[in-house]
Structures are given as C-alpha cells and as structure tokens.
Amino acid sequence: MKSHREELWFHVPGRRAFINxxxxxxAALAASGIREGLCLVNAMHIxxxxxxxxxxxxxxxxxxxxxxxxxxxxxxxxxxxxxxxEDNGDAHLKRQVMGREVVVAVTEGRLDFGPWEQIxxxxxxxxxxxxxxxxxxxx
Amino acid sequence: MKSHREELWFHVPGRRAFINxxxxxxAALAASGIREGLCLVNAMHIxxxxxxxxxxxxxxxxxxxxxxxxxxxxxxxxxxxxxxxEDNGDAHLKRQVMGREVVVAVTEGRLDFGPWEQIxxxxxxxxxxxxxxxxxxxx
Amino acid sequence: MKSHREELWFHVPGRRAFINxxxxxxAALAASGIREGLCLVNAMHIxxxxxxxxxxxxxxxxxxxxxxxxxxxxxxxxxxxxxxxEDNGDAHLKRQVMGREVVVAVTEGRLDFGPWEQIxxxxxxxxxxxxxxxxxxxx
Numbered sequence: 001m002k003s004h005r006e007e008l009w010f011h012v013p014g015r016r017a018f019i020n021x022x023x024x025x026x027a028a029l030a031a032s033g034i035r036e037g038l039c040l041v042n043a044m045h046i047x048x049x050x051x052x053x054x055x056x057x058x059x060x061x062x063x064x065x066x067x068x069x070x071x072x073x074x075x076x077x078x079x080x081x082x083x084x085x086e087d088n089g090d091a092h093l094k095r096q097v098m099g100r101e102v103v104v105a106v107t108e109g110r111l112d113f114g115p116w117e118q119i120x121x122x123x124x125x126x127x128x129x130x131x132x133x134x135x136x137x138x139x
Numbered sequence: 140m141k142s143h144r145e146e147l148w149f150h151v152p153g154r155r156a157f158i159n160x161x162x163x164x165x166a167a168l169a170a171s172g173i174r175e176g177l178c179l180v181n182a183m184h185i186x187x188x189x190x191x192x193x194x195x196x197x198x199x200x201x202x203x204x205x206x207x208x209x210x211x212x213x214x215x216x217x218x219x220x221x222x223x224x225e226d227n228g229d230a231h232l233k234r235q236v237m238g239r240e241v242v243v244a245v246t247e248g249r250l251d252f253g254p255w256e257q258i259x260x261x262x263x264x265x266x267x268x269x270x271x272x273x274x275x276x277x278x
Numbered sequence: 279m280k281s282h283r284e285e286l287w288f289h290v291p292g293r294r295a296f297i298n299x300x301x302x303x304x305a306a307l308a309a310s311g312i313r314e315g316l317c318l319v320n321a322m323h324i325x326x327x328x329x330x331x332x333x334x335x336x337x338x339x340x341x342x343x344x345x346x347x348x349x350x351x352x353x354x355x356x357x358x359x360x361x362x363x364e365d366n367g368d369a370h371l372k373r374q375v376m377g378r379e380v381v382v383a384v385t386e387g388r389l390d391f392g393p394w395e396q397i398x399x400x401x402x403x404x405x406x407x408x409x410x411x412x413x414x415x416x417x
Contacts, residue, residue: 037276059231081334096375
C-alpha cells in the first residue's frame with residue numbers, strides 16, 4: 001500500500017468564499033503515483049468545509065444566501081460561542097451543513113468523478129491562512 | 140491491496156425519491172471478494188445524495204417535507220442558479236443537507252452495520268438516468 | 279494492509295449530548311499499530327452523529343439550539359415517523375445535519391488533525407446503550 005499526503009493553503013481576504021481546488025487535488029494524485037485507492041480531502045479548520053458540487057457562480061451565490069439564512073452571522077451575540085471573544089459562531093454551523101470532508105475514489109490514476117463533480121474549499125471565517133489536507137492511499 | 144468498482148444506475152421518473160440500495164452494495168462487496176477494508180458509496184451527480192438511515196416510509200415523508208421547507212423548489216426564480224435555464228437550484232441545496240457519500244467499514248466480508256443502518260440513494264432532480272459509484276478497497 | 283476494528287459504547291441518560299471521543303479513537307489507533315492510512319469513525323445508530331468540531335461548551339449550546347430550531351422535537355406528532363410509536367423523528371433529521379461519520383487521515387501513527395479538530399459523538403435520542411464503530415486500515 002502506498003500513501004501520499006499534501007497540505008493546500010488558502011488565504012481568503014474576506015469572510016467567506018468558495019474556491020475550486022480540483023486542480024490541486026489532481027496534482028496531488030499525480031504526484032502520488034497511486035492508480036487505485038481512496039482520496040480524502042478535508043478542511044483542517046473547523047470553520048471551513050470541503051465539498052463537491054457544481055462550479056457555477058449563481059449556485060455559489062445561492063449557497064451563500066441560504067447558509068446565511070440558516071445560520072446568520074449577525075447579531076454576533078446570538079451565539080454563545082462568541083462570548084469567547086470570537087465572532088465566528090455562525091461559521092461553525094455553516095460548516096456542518098456543507099461538510100468537513102470528501103472521499104473520492106481513485107480509478108486508473110484519476111479522480112473517479114461524475115460529469116459535473118468539482119471539489120471546493122468553503123471558507124466561512126477568512127482573513128487568515130488556513131489549510132486543507134489531501135491524503136491518498138492505495139496502489 | 141484489492142480494489143473493486145461498480146456503477147449503479149437509477150432512473151427516477153418523478154423529481155424526488157429515496158431508494159434503498161443496500162442489496163446492490165452488498166452484491167458489489169460479494170463480487171469484490173474483499174474481507175477487510177472500506178467501501179465508498181457516492182452519488183456521481185450533484186443533485187443527488189447517498190446517505191444511511193432507516194427504511195421507514197414515514198421517515199422518508201418527513202425528510203421530503205423537511206428538505207422542501209429548508210430549500211423550497213418553487214418559485215424557481217428564487218435561485219440564481221436557475222437563471223442558467225435549470226430548475227434544480229433547490230436540489231443542489233437539499234443534496235448538501237443529506238450528503239454526497241457514505242463510507243462503510245467492511246469486516247469479515249460484510250458491510251459492518253449497526254442494527255438499522257440501510258444505504259439510500261436520494262434523488263432530488265429526477266427524470267433522467269443517473270449513477271452511484273461503489274468503490275471498495277481492502278484485502 | 280492491516281485493519282483494526284473497535285466499538286465504543288455510550289449511554290447518554292438524557293435525550294441529547296455531545297461527547298468528545300478523541301481519546302478513545304487515539305487509543306484505538308495506538309492499538310492498531312497502523313502508521314499510514316485512513317480511520318473511519320461512524321455512528322452505528324441512525325439517531326446519532328459523529329462529527330469533528332471544537333470542544334467549546336458555548337458552541338455545543340449553539341448547536342443544540344440551532345438543531346432544535348431546524349428540526350424541533352415537539353410536538354412529536356409533527357413527524358409521520360412517530361406514528362410508528364417512536365418519539366425520535368426529530369433525531370433522524372438532526373443526525374443528517376451533523377453527519378453519520380468522519381474519515382481522518384493517519385500519518386506517522388497519529389490522527390492527522392488541524393489545530394482545533396476534535397471528534398464528537400452527537401446523541402439525539404439517548405436513554406439507552408448505543409455504539410460507535412472505529413475502523414482503521416493502512417500499514
């Protein structure tokens with residue numbers, strides 16, 4: 001069994017963003033030399049997500065508006081977590097809806113995707129450097 | 140390390156449905172000959188889910204009503220994604236709540252389930268043929 | 279390839295709780311002797327979750343209030359599932375928001391975590407003994 005590990009780093013200047021990280025994950029897979037196996041991609045931070053969906057700006061706008069409706073950022077005192085001095089209580093909730101991680105099959109050396117699947121980093125509390133882990137195991 | 144790959148195909152005539160796919164995943168596992176490992180089951184489409192829960196029609200009715208409350212289908216112009224000509228903006232949101240994939244342990248040649256766990260395909264934008272990927276790795 | 283399996287048992291006296299299970303998962307990993315691989319941790323029951331987030335009591339209060347807002351427990355007859363004689367319809371919905379499972383990378387014999395990642399068991403229908411599965415594969 002082979003394994004391969006990479007960290008991807010991001011710095012979103014604003015609070016929230018969705019970034020297509022498929023090319024970076026494909027590059028990690030190519031570097032791994034793994035042909036058959038599983039590829040885990042997870043946010044290493046608890047106010048961010050990794051998820052798979054469509055690379056369509058209108059959809060990303062819809063996600064943004066919907067998540068803000070489900071878990072509004074303001075007023076920040078609505079979240080007890082923010083009594084710690086943080087203002088990111090909403091980000092911990094939004095991340096649960098969108099998920100921490102994806103596991104993607106590796107087949108014949110490629111990410112085994114359906115026609116529209118793309119991997120995204122979802123940032124809900126930006127303004128600093130944060131990481132995504134790529135771990136691939138297989139042969 | 141062994142690996143095994145299968146696609147399961149579905150055609151839901153209406154817009155939404157939940158289909159128990161546990162027997163098909165068990166058949167894929169039997170065909171694989173894998174005794175110990177991990178089994179990934181994921182929707183290959185971004186308006187569908189794979190999830191694990193109970194095979195109880197009342198619960199499926201509750202999921203349907205709850206998801207429609209969280210992310211209503213109509214009016215379709217509430218979603219910017221639908222400006223592309225689609226009417227499935229809601230399906231992309233519902234799929235995030237229910238999830239893209241499950242990873243199930245394989246132990247002694249069987250899906251290592253608790254007493255009520257069953258795997259479902261959740262369709263949120265039917266009317267055409269769509270796929271689920273089963274990828275099993277192990278020994 | 280090596281594999282290792284453990285069950286963790288919990289008995290939450292009340293209806294709901296969040297329990298940090300990171301030490302038990304780390305102990306399972308140490309017992310496995312696996313240095314590189316993937317660690318699956320999943321609820322074996324369909325009214326419970328395993329998820330990764332922050333070990334901060336204010337945040338757990340926020341999750342509790344938010345999930346109760348998204349999928350209220352009462353009145354229990356709001357859920358068709360409860361016509362079966364259960365009163366846990368809400369728990370099946372809450373579990374979908376928080377997720378069934380996490381997959382954690384194993385690197386150099388350790389759970390490959392970001393700075394604040396901790397694994398939690400989320401109970402939404404307590405009052406009886408329930409299980410979490412830990413399955414680790416790798417070398």
